[in-house]
Amino acid sequence: MAQIFHRSTNTLSRVTIFGAVFMIGFVLWVIGGIVRSPYATDQGIAREQPVPFSHQHHVAGLGIDCRYCHTSVETSNFAGIPPTATCMNCHAQIWTSADMLEPVRASYSTGKPIVWSRVHRLPDFVHFNHSIHVAKGIGCATCHGRIDKMALTYQASPLTMQWCLDCHRNPERFVRPRDQVFNMAYVALNQEQIGPKLVHEYNIQSLTACSTCHY
Amino acid sequence: MATEQVPIHEVRPVTQELKIPARFIPQPVLEPGHTYSSITDHISSIVLRRKMPLIWYVGMGLSTILFLVLLAAIGQLIIVGVGIWGINHPVAWGFDILNFVWWIGIGHAGTLISAILLLLRQEWRTSINRFAEAMTLFAVASAGLYPALHTGRPWYDFWLFPYPNTMTLWPQFRSPLIWDVFAVSTYATVSFLFWYTGLIPDLATLRDRANSFFGRKIYGMLALGWRGSAKHWYRYESAYLLLAGLSTPLVLSVHTVVSFDFAVAQLPGWHSTFFPPYFVAGAVYAGFAMVLTLAIPFRKIFKLEDFITIKHLENMGKVMLATGMIVFYSYCMEAFFAFYSGNVFEKYMYLNRATGPYWKMFAMLIICNGLAPQLMWFKRLRTSAFWLFVTAQFVNVGMWLERFVIIPTSLHRDFLPSSWGMYHGTRWDWSMFIGSIGLFLFLLFLFVRFLPMISIFEMRTLVPEAHPIADEPTVEKAI
Numbered sequence: 001m002a003q004i005f006h007r008s009t010n011t012l013s014r015v016t017i018f019g020a021v022f023m024i025g026f027v028l029w030v031i032g033g034i035v036r037s038p039y040a041t042d043q044g045i046a047r048e049q050p051v052p053f054s055h056q057h058h059v060a061g062l063g064i065d066c067r068y069c070h071t072s073v074e075t076s077n078f079a080g081i082p083p084t085a086t087c088m089n090c091h092a093q094i095w096t097s098a099d100m101l102e103p104v105r106a107s108y109s110t111g112k113p114i115v116w117s118r119v120h121r122l123p124d125f126v127h128f129n130h131s132i133h134v135a136k137g138i139g140c141a142t143c144h145g146r147i148d149k150m151a152l153t154y155q156a157s158p159l160t161m162q163w164c165l166d167c168h169r170n171p172e173r174f175v176r177p178r179d180q181v182f183n184m185a186y187v188a189l190n191q192e193q194i195g196p197k198l199v200h201e202y203n204i205q206s207l208t209a210c211s212t213c214h215y
Numbered sequence: 216m217a218t219e220q221v222p223i224h225e226v227r228p229v230t231q232e233l234k235i236p237a238r239f240i241p242q243p244v245l246e247p248g249h250t251y252s253s254i255t256d257h258i259s260s261i262v263l264r265r266k267m268p269l270i271w272y273v274g275m276g277l278s279t280i281l282f283l284v285l286l287a288a289i290g291q292l293i294i295v296g297v298g299i300w301g302i303n304h305p306v307a308w309g310f311d312i313l314n315f316v317w318w319i320g321i322g323h324a325g326t327l328i329s330a331i332l333l334l335l336r337q338e339w340r341t342s343i344n345r346f347a348e349a350m351t352l353f354a355v356a357s358a359g360l361y362p363a364l365h366t367g368r369p370w371y372d373f374w375l376f377p378y379p380n381t382m383t384l385w386p387q388f389r390s391p392l393i394w395d396v397f398a399v400s401t402y403a404t405v406s407f408l409f410w411y412t413g414l415i416p417d418l419a420t421l422r423d424r425a426n427s428f429f430g431r432k433i434y435g436m437l438a439l440g441w442r443g444s445a446k447h448w449y450r451y452e453s454a455y456l457l458l459a460g461l462s463t464p465l466v467l468s469v470h471t472v473v474s475f476d477f478a479v480a481q482l483p484g485w486h487s488t489f490f491p492p493y494f495v496a497g498a499v500y501a502g503f504a505m506v507l508t509l510a511i512p513f514r515k516i517f518k519l520e521d522f523i524t525i526k527h528l529e530n531m532g533k534v535m536l537a538t539g540m541i542v543f544y545s546y547c548m549e550a551f552f553a554f555y556s557g558n559v560f561e562k563y564m565y566l567n568r569a570t571g572p573y574w575k576m577f578a579m580l581i582i583c584n585g586l587a588p589q590l591m592w593f594k595r596l597r598t599s600a601f602w603l604f605v606t607a608q609f610v611n612v613g614m615w616l617e618r619f620v621i622i623p624t625s626l627h628r629d630f631l632p633s634s635w636g637m638y639h640g641t642r643w644d645w646s647m648f649i650g651s652i653g654l655f656l657f658l659l660f661l662f663v664r665f666l667p668m669i670s671i672f673e674m675r676t677l678v679p680e681a682h683p684i685a686d687e688p689t690v691e692k693a694i
Contacts, residue, residue: 004422004435013440035381161382 041160046152047117050103059148059184066140066182077129081116084108119155120144126213136202137175138167141184148184168208172199242529244339245677246521254522254674258667259424261517267664270516275660281653288646289364297367299643306626306638311365312476313618314648317501318358318655319399319473320494320614322406323466324502325351329409330462333455339530341673342522345417346513347506348410349668353658354505355403357651362395364647391475398472402465409458415441416451416672470498477621483564484625487552493545497614500538500588503531504610511604513663522669525598532597535610539588542617546585560630568624572637580620583613 038044058064066073069086073079084107091101107114122128133143140147145156157163167174172195180186188194198204291299302309325347332340363369375396377385386393419441422434441447474494477485487493507528514523553565569577587609596602623638640648662668 004431010440013436032379158381161384162380165383 036158036160041158042121042155043158044154044156046150046154047119049117049152050114051100052152054151055147055153056149056151073130074134075131077127077131079130084114119153120159122159127215128213134181135178136171136204137178137181137198139176139181139183139186141186142167142174142176146184164213165208168212169206171204171206172196175199175202175204178202242524242526244341244524244526245674246524249521249678251675251678251680254678255420255424255671257519258522258669258671258674259421261663262421262665262667263424263426263430268516271660271664274656275664278653278656278660281650282657283650283653284646285360285650285654288643288650289360291643292364292367292647293369297365299641300647301639301641301644303636305629305634305636306623308622308626309638310640310644310648311361313615313622314651315358315361316473316476316494316618317615318354318361318651319402320470320498320501321505322351322354322358322402322502323470323495323498324506325349325354326402326406326409326462326466326469327499327502328506329413330459331466333459334463338677339527341677342519342524342669343506343510343527343531344673345410345413345666345670346510346668347502348406348413349659349662349666350505350509351406351502352403352410353655353662355399355406356658357655359399359403360647360651360654362399391472391479394472394475398469402469405458405462405465409455409462412451412454412458413670413673414666415439416443417667417670419443420671421667466499467495470494477625482625483553483558483560484568484621487549489545489548489552493542496538496541496545497617500535500542500584500610501614503535503538504607504614507531507535507603507607508611509659511600511607513668515600517663517668519669522674525600528600528603529594529597532591532603532606535606536588536591536597539584539591539610543585543588546581564625564628567628568620571624571628573620573624573627576616576620576624580613580616583609583616587613 034040059066069082070079071082084104087101087104088108091104095101103114106112134140143157147153147156173191175195175198176186176188177194177198300309300311302311325344328340328347329344329351333344362375363372366372375386375393386396415438418434418438422431422438425431425434471491471494474490478487478490480486510523510531511528514520550565550569553561556562568574587606590596590602590606596606627638628635
């Protein structure tokens with residue numbers, strides 16, 4: 001009886017079996033990479049906005065405080081997106097005919113808010129509260145990065161749960177004095193010393209129970 | 216040896232003169248008259264012939280319909296969610312875990328037959344092990360549906376496994392539910408490897424005997440290049456024995472872990488230290504009942520009475536009786552613990568089980584698992600395929616009822632009377648259950664169509680030619 005399989009089947013089947021192990025490993029590695037990449041997290045991707053607002057210009061260039069626009073950051077879950085009126089406080093006086101600001105003027109005259117495109121999007125099942133983080137000495141730049149250097153706003157952090165827990169498990173590595181929260185350029189030279197001290201002083205708990213954020 | 220050698224009949228009188236009663240003469244595990252080739256021909260022809268008996272088409276058709284019911288139930292579950300099931304406060308664990316435990320239990324006979332009886336050199340396992348192992352695999356497949364689907368979002372089921380994720384979270388390793396994931400996935404893997412390893416020599420036989428081009432190719436690929444050389448056999452025997460060693464603890468561990476789902480909880484009716492042995496015995500009991508349920512019709516349909524003899528059926532009946540007695544003893548102990556504990560909740564739970572709104576379930580349970588297996592004390596019933604089949608049906612139902620009695624009746628009367636409620640499976644619960652039976656039978660009918668349901672090469676070791684000296688002890692041995 002003739003052979004059912006050609007001689008090469010031996011090699012082929014060995015290559016297939018060993019190859020399958022590596023292929024499965026490779027596919028899992030690729031999936032692991034994709035879910036951590038900006039493709040999945042949107043980290044570092046500037047979104048298109050109706051007006052190309054530059055934090056770099058307004059914060060670094062003009063020295064406007066975060067709270068001038070994001071008024072509720074110290075008292076509320078939500079930091080607050082300024083109404084058009086806040087823009088017009090200045091832009092009623094300066095750059096009054098700039099083409100770039102046409103949507104702002106249109107919004108002001110019609111009363112229809114500008115539809116900004118949200119940059120930091122958390123899933124619906126997560127609750128985040130700005131005021132408690134600010135009150136416990138977590139700086140804006142810790143999560144939002146050097147917003148004073150962003151010509152167009154993008155998400156500086158991956159916003160994965162791993163990233164949240166990195167801080168919730170070790171708050172002493174990230175906490176800063178309360179008076180430095182809104183300082184974009186703050187750099188702690190002796191975090192090892194002041195971190196645990198501030199954690200104690202501000203009574204910061206390492207909250208990692210599920211219901212801390214998922215409630 | 217200094218003494219003169221004497222003929223064997225002077226050392227041991229020949230049996231005929233003793234007039235040994237028929238019941239003491241061991242029954243054969245293979246009917247006489249078979250040779251190597253008659254065994255191979257008979258078993259392989261079931262798979263290689265073109266047409267199956269009519270009843271196979273009927274069975275396959277019916278199980279396909281039931282399988283479609285399962286697919287519909289799964290579709291509805293994914294579209295709507297677990298709200299279509301009867302589970303709600305206070306009975307949050309219903310048909311899903313009930314059927315899971317039922318199916319997992321059924322699988323246990325396969326592992327017991329293939330591993331423990333192999334290590335104990337019980338020859339009678341040979342003709343039923345392939346079949347029982349396949350049954351194990353399909354039962355685990357049916358069981359696996361429930362934990363996978365009860366999450367309501369089965370596409371997230373990989374969350375059950377510990378893997379490096381962007382949440383830096385591990386599953387709760389202190390929960391028996393994660394132990395379940397490991398126990399069952401290990402069980403499925405080892406059972407599959409064991410079954411497949413045992414199939415390889417037979418797949419090679421089918422490859423050599425197949426007439427069609429695709430048959431030769433497909434069986435050839437599945438046979439992994441088996442040529443039956445001494446080296447192959449040597450490796451095969453080592454691998455098979457190792458796998459048997461690996462499977463042996465699984466017989467005990469899997470259902471022990473499943474019982475922890477309940478025993479670790481602080482709930483009267485569940486919180487019992489004797490759950491593991493009780494569950495393991497129940498699993499073997501249910502498993503043998505299912506093997507009988509399937510073996511009795513299949514040996515008839517495919518004319519396998521020579522291979523699956525009445526001796527096999529009787530032995531399985533005995534195992535059913537023994538494990539059934541352990542199970543019934545456990546029921547008695549449950550009652551005893553409840554009263555001996557002096558705990559009002561424990562006592563109430565037991566009284567409520569037996570006399571509460573679910574008393575009918577309890578009564579049926581006692582009939583099915585307490586009384587029905589007692590029939591197996593009688594040799595006439597134990598050696599009758601009909602009565603074995605009837606008893607096995609009682610056991611199948613009884614073991615399902617047992618899980619029903621354990622799960623909803625412990626939950627439905629909470630510690631606070633304000634939280635009391637009733638539980639009933641909805642039509643989707645029932646469709647899912649019936650559908651999982653459909654899946655099981657569907658796979659089983661495919662199995663008997665495409666793979667040898669009895670191990671051909673192991674059966675060949677049972678013909679007299681395979682033991683040229685075993686039945687004639689030498690004089691030295693006799694003395």
